[in-house]
Amino acid sequence: MLRLFVLVPLSSQVQAQHCVWYGECGESDKVPGKKYNCNYTGPPIPLPPEGHELLTELCPGYDYGNQSLCCDVQQLLTLQESLQFPLQFLSRCPACFFNLMSLFCELTCSPRQSLFLNGTQFTSDTAANKTNVVEVQYYIGQTFANAMYNACQDVQAPSINVKALSLLCGKDASDCNATNWIQYMFDINNGQSPFPIIPIFSDMPVSGMIPMNNKTYGCTEGLEDGSGPCSCQDCSQACGPQPVPPPLLPPWTILGIDAMVVIMWISYVAFLLIFIGAVIGAWCYRRIESEYGPILDSNNPPCLNNDNIDQVDASCGETLGERFESSLRSLFARWGSFCVRQPLVVILGSLAVVAACSGGLVYMKITTDPVELWSSPSSQARQEKDYFDSHFGPFFRAEQLIITTTLQSESVYSPYPAGADVPFGAPLDKDVLHQVLDLQTDIENIVASYGDQKVTLKDICLAPLAPFNDNCTILSVLNYFQNSHKQLDHSIGDEFYVYADYHTHFLYCVSAPASLNDTNKLHDPCLGTYGGPVFPWLVLGGYDATNYNNATALVITFPVNNYHNDSVNLGKALAWEKEFISFLKNYSNPNLTISFNSERSIEDEINRESESDLSTVVVSYVIMFVYISLALGHIHSFRRVLVDSKISLGIAGIGIVLSSVACSLGIFSYAGIPLTLIVIEVIPFLVLAVGVDNIFIVVQTYQRDERLHQEELHQQIGRILGDVAPSMLLSSFSETVAFFLGMRMTCNLQSLNTSNFRVKSTSFSCGNRLDIVCCVKLPVGQEERTDGFLFHFFKKFYSPFILKEWVRPIVVAVFVGMLSFSIAVTNKVEIGLDQKLSMPDDSYVLDYFKNLSEYLHTGPPVYFVVEDGHDYLSLEGQNSVCGGVGCSNNSLVQQVYQASLISNYTTIGFNPSSWLDDYFDWVKPQSSCCRYYNSSGAFCNASVVDTSCVHCRPMTPSGKLRPIEQDFMKFLPMFLSDNPNVKCGKGGHAAYSSAVVLKGNDTSMGATYFMTYHTVLKDSPDFIDAMKMARVLADNITSAMGHKVFPYSVFYVFYEQYLTIVYDTVFQLGVSLAAIFAVTTVLLGFELWSGVLVSITIAMILVNMFGVMWLWDISLNAVSLVNLVMSCGISVEFCSHIVRAFSISVKGTRVERAEEALAHMGSSVFSGITLTKFGGILILALSKSQIFQIFYFRMYLAMVLLGATHGLIFLPVLLSYAGTHRILPLCVRVAFHCKYNLHPNITL
DSSP states (O other), X not given: OHHHHHHHHHHHTXXXXXXXXXXXXXXXXXXXXXXXXXXXXXXXXXXXXXXXXXHHHHSTTOOOTTTEEXXXXXXXXXXXXXXXXXXXXXXXXXXXXXXXXXXXXHHHHOTTHHHHEEEEEEEEETTTTEEEEEEEEEEEOHHHHHHHHHHHTTOEEGGGTEETHHHHSSSOGGGOOHHHHHHHHTOGGGSSOSSOEEEEEOSSOBTTBOOBOOOOOOTTSOOTTSOOOOOTTTOGGGGOSOOOOOOOOOOOEETTEEHHHHHHHHHHHHHHHHHHHHHHHHHHHHXXXXXXXXXXXXXSOTTTTOOOGGGSOOOHHHHHHHHHHXXXXXXXXXXXXXXXXXXXXXXXXXXXXXXXXXXXXXXXXXXXXXXXXXXXXXXXXXXXXXXXXXXXXXXXXEEEEEEEESSOOOEEEOOSSSOOOEEEOGGGSHHHHHHHHHHHHHHXXXXXXXXXXXXXXXXXXXXXXXXXXXXXXXXXXXXXGTTOHHHHHOOEEOSSOEEEOHHHHHHHHHHOTTOSOOOSTTOOOOSOTTSSOXXXXXXXXXXXXXXXXXXXXXXXXXXXXXXXXXXXHHHHHHHHHHHHHHHHHHOOOTTEEEEEEOTTHHXXXXXXXXXXXXXXXXXXXXXXXXXXXXXXXXXOSGGGHHHHSOHHHHHHHHHHHHHHHHHHHHHHHHTTOOBOHHHHHHHHHHHHHHHHHHHHHHHHHHHHOOOOTTOOHHHHHHHHHHHHHHHHHHHHHHHHHHHHHHOGGGHHHHHHHTHHHHHHTXXXXXXXXXXXXXXXXXXXTOOOOOOOXXXXXXXXXIHHHHTSTTHHHHHHHHHHHHHHHHHHHHTTSOBSOOGGGGSBTTOHHHHHHHHHHHHOOSOOEEEEEEOTTOOOSSHHHHHTTOOSTTOOTTSHHHHHHXXXXXXXXXXXXXXXBOHHHHHHHHHOTTSSSSEEETTTOOBOOTTOOOTTEEESSOSSTTTTSOOOHHHHHHHHHHHHHOOOOSSOTTOSHHHHTTTEEEETTTTEEEEEEEEEEBOOOOSHHHHHHHHHHHHHHHHHHHHHHTXXXXXXXXXXXXXXXXXXXXXXXXXXXXXXXXXXXXXXXXXXXXXXXXXXXXXXXXXXXHHHHHHHHHHTTOOBSHHHHHHHHHHHHHHHHHHHHHHHHHHHOOOSSHHHHHHHHHHHHHHHHIIIIIHHHHHHHHHHTTOSBHHIIIIIIIHHHHHHHHHHHIIXXXXXXXXXXXXXXXXXXXXHHHHHHHHTTOOOOOOO
């Protein structure tokens, strides 16, 4: 019924249809360079033949019969020129562009103009004796307007990662709708409409006018000319349901409590019940046995009268183990005796080896490059970085400032003539902006010296349009004002009102950053002086949603060229950055708070951190060395202080440690492996851990020993070394294998320390002479042997107490409880490394990192790189990549776009910039972008007015199709060299000149990339998740394309390790434990069970280290993993000596053997590695380096405390319960020793 109602007045007015205008008249006095149309109310006039092709181009699908129109050829040319900008962006979606052209074609040329067009104001053109139409009313069907908007609202502008309507609507696309878009296009303030065109929207006749309600196409529909529907990227309706991220896995809980906590509590309680029951049962059983069992004399060995060891009933393993043990004793006894008898040979030989190894120090290279420090050259991320750098050039160097103000200068802007008030944040106050612009200008004027050359920002900055435009890229809100104080102050108004000023310009530019005309009364460009857009999310911070006017921080970024294999230009950049840092450190403005970072800042701060902590490390070492020198002495009386202090022995031990360090560094330098300052500072800790304990064991064993009758010094020392060296070999070799397999960087430290054996053997005895001054000797007979305080304490008090019947269960319960707790929290240890921890605690970069997390609203750029070899010349190859009409729904661009729709899950923040889609739009024959000189074939820019310039492709059905084969390569170099301008905003020079690699003299394609941005990333889990999701997306794209695609972002090389850090940790620690088990089993005389007990204890220490890491907020990363492997090796020092002493003990029961082992070895372990390391570690707490404080002080302290408590408390108790029985009776051991000519100091 409605359709019939509309047709009645239409049929009655058919005869009354006429034009409203025809032809162009005088110059517009409102829009310079534009002309009014001439008033004409007659019938339509036939279009001259020369305009037929142009009409077909502009208004395809319109059949006006005999082509009698209300426009002439000049009006068609004006329409063509006016629509070039929207054509370049909206023609991606054929339905959208068809509807738009329908709106303008009906307005300009329709023979039925009088039905929907009403002239309301006219002026006289006296020169031409005609009347100008200076204002009209355009009646548009609301249905048509809505349909046109719906078809266009999702169309993308790939080069700038925004929707096209943000450039064509005068405001952000999210605020655009059907009516305000059309109103904007017809507003004279947009610089295109020569006179006001007032749209009136209605689907019903209004005041006798019939609204224009032509047929429209939805974006999912194809056109009659064969054009297909719009792509998913440009038409959300074509995508189907929006992707939904998978739901987050709920936390694993039991009864609302963390499942691991519940499981470990239950397991611990069950263990306690079983263990307590077993202890009580064993106690009752022993009581019964002691009352009613036979009384045996355990002190009588079963072979008391048996001198033939071959007649003892021993297993093959027991015999083999005893023979192996005796062989080691014999070997080391002979070696010790030789060292004492031939000290000069041993010392000179050792010095020769040290000199040879240390000679490599002349080749030592120290690296501070973060990439070298944190990534392996063979890692996937490193290889992808190298590929990107070699094909596209290294990612630019970024010099960035984050600026806030101390002023309370928030304001409210009231638009003229009407509109809601708009609040502006304090940094957007004009006075503040002027001060920031002064600062920005000062930075641009910084001059640095490199050799005899002066270096300015222009010499090194990124200038994408050079040489046509050599302005530096400066990503700053002030680039909306062309970095000009004059532009910032530009305003239009009168004595009563301000019609437009920097407020209006800012609000327009943040919604249309690529605009060359802000369309308000200022008509200032938004495009930066460097020729590219300035996106608001890159230059503003601290705003909410997209309310950029609420910004609380300004961000200024100076991209500087990075140089691949160009040391000279890289040196210039580094020199300028040094001056940049110095300038900002000394800059002062009470109104501005500035945090900043340069590309070289992190490397510089790491260097400063290492140098500043050198004194702390030196003090730590001095404390340890002084302690060693004093603690090795066994002072009997004040008179013998200079004899018993063993200062010379301490100095000799220090010399051994330093020699080991020098040899270690020298060997790696020979191999060409670069070192870091932190490694150089930390290595001595590791060497001390290995060497000091061995020194204390040898010296204290000698101090407790009595020389046998007729035994010479070299025999005594040989015997002592035969007793203790197997234990030292056990610990050292276990650590060597563990480090070699689990942490190869330190594998040689342990092997080098074996040289300690021969030097130590000659360094601890000066007879009865004064220490240091060995030429002075005390009278003979004044030396006496007494037990040291620690040995006496361990033997008389500590060991008996720990192994009391009621103490042992408590020890087991406590340590198993600690283990249960640590297992429960192991999976809660955070993975990653907060970048702030790599800086000294007084670094200016910390403020920058803090503000970076607080204010920034976008993450780093990410590039999806299509490796060399993809076929872009065929439609199939193009469809697998592009995002426009006809492209595959699984294409690269479409998949990245779909990922951006669920950015909270994928961390892909925006749809990608696509050089391929922009190239297709640029090369279309309807566009004025792609032209060349007919005479020479050279490229002709759209801004050039020359009749010899012709379109690249003909206005034919085939010419409107995508270029393929040779056509594709013919025009691509022109696209990549074209600078964007008012007439062609699609030029690819600024956006894509580095995104495409051309080969073979521009005749074939190489690698390419498609760029987008991650969402804002604040901490390590965010960065790790972003890289993981980007790789998943790239794998999906690779699978769909059948060609390798990988993601690249600058932070991937630093965070890749965390993708496999859990597996690496389990593997490295597992391998280290397996190595320790194997070595311990063999060197303990093939005692399998002893190897198991050592491995269990060390495994408990490692698990407890994870508990400490959770309690102390230590994350799992490469540094902490190295420390865990180190902990695994060093724990051997706390355990192996006790276990071996237990193994060779001849006491009758496990408890007695454990007590003897703890008494004899406990004091050496405690005074050796425990106290030495403890004193040195405490000094590390004073370090300015947060890495030292957290990963060295905290972890080393935990390493020593856990190792000492497990080795000196838990392990003896564990041995008392589950240690091995005596393998062979004492008489057999004695027979073995006698057979091998040993003199064991065994007390029956």
